[in-house]
Amino acid sequence: MARSVRLVPALTAVPVALALTACGGVHGTPGGSGVRDPYFPKAGNGGYDVTHYGLRLDYDRDAHHLTGTATVTARATKALSAFNLDLVGLDVGKVTVGGETARWNRAGQELTVRPGEDIDRDETFRVTVHYSGAPETVTDPDGSQEGWLRTSDGALALGEPTGSMAWFPGNHHPSDKASYDLTVTVPQGLRAVSNGELRSERTERGRTTFVWRTAEPMASYLATLAIGDFGISRSTARDGLPVYTAVDPAEKEGSRAVLARIPEVLRWAERRFGPYPFSSTGVIVDRAADIGYALETQSRPVFPGAPDMTLLVHELAHQWYGDSVSPESWRDMWLNEGFATYTEWLWEEDHGDETAQETFDALYDHGEKTYEDLWSFPPAKPVDAAHISRAPVYRRGAMVLHKIRRTVGDEAFGDILRGWAADRRHGNADTADFTAYVEEQAPGKDFDGIWEDWLYGEGKPERA
Ligand code: TRP
């Protein structure tokens, strides 16, 4: 997108800006180093909204060297004299804004960019960052590993909650979603697999370049890149929805039966939740990563080994809840995990296993034997950043949904699940948005006790 028309040529911009300031005219201020997330205050940045990431990467596994050019297109939400991007590790070379060299400096995860002239409010601008170096693995507050993970045959990039800043500069907070074009060059023989659709693949002089596109808005923590030796399979699910799976050869046999059921899970989920929200699907199975968790990376979840049905169902459920409807902040994590966990219960109920009621009852009666911290904090208020992936968020979050179902009945509950996914499709929502939505859908029902005791209340709630 073009920058908006300037009143004066760039060379005279500084004195003119001063003159405007002197007579009370508009001038920019710095954008801010975070969006005040209650758990990750430095994540994301103020003053702009990213619409598109164009990333060109080149990775040499043996040298553990990443070379990147990130072209970030954004719209200013206020007049900006400077703005920040989040980036950890790596060396920054040149930065340009609107094609002009910009000044920059770094402090921690903040890359502050000072364009030669202020950016107007509502102006669409384009910043290009050239960078390189050895990308880092990030250890989360809860001890899990993300960011750039080296594997025996390549690398795996994962971003929940803050790891994406280890491989590209951006507005790394789930509230700012954007489309992506990713061009990755790796040594011939290796593959690069990402979100969305593979647009082209070309080998020249011993290097292969893969071009991936994600057209639907994506939160940056859901971006992934897997480099390595993968068995690729392409098929289609309903109406020709492309299914692209990349499986570590060591996990091929073990994952065949479960992965063959992707179309069936999607059909079932579409009946329960409404249309699948993205233009392709699939999985990445990468044993080499050794991370111990799966992640719902958009359109193509990552598994650290052959998944079982429950885990496949969980990560595909996130495509509706988490990926299409994304949390407004990391406090709203239960809107991801409570829904994905409840989907496991629904799948079991619909396939002749325990009913969701039975799962709820067993958890209520002796859940703390399996999840010792189950009653230690409410789903909508994790104690701190180290607790956003704990049992109260997942299990007790699912129990909140079951309480809603019992209050409104199965049919209205189905409408709420589908309606919520449709209403907030490709957007963001927080807990208050959800409770308001439920109340709106079921006028005359009383949810106060559920919200007060189950969603926000400390301690183990009364069963009824
Ligand atoms: N959000 C992932 C899922 O539910 C799991 C996950 C990602 C996780 N990072 C984590 C779990 C860190 C524990 C710790 O599918």
Ligand code: ZN
């Ligand atoms: Zn999950």
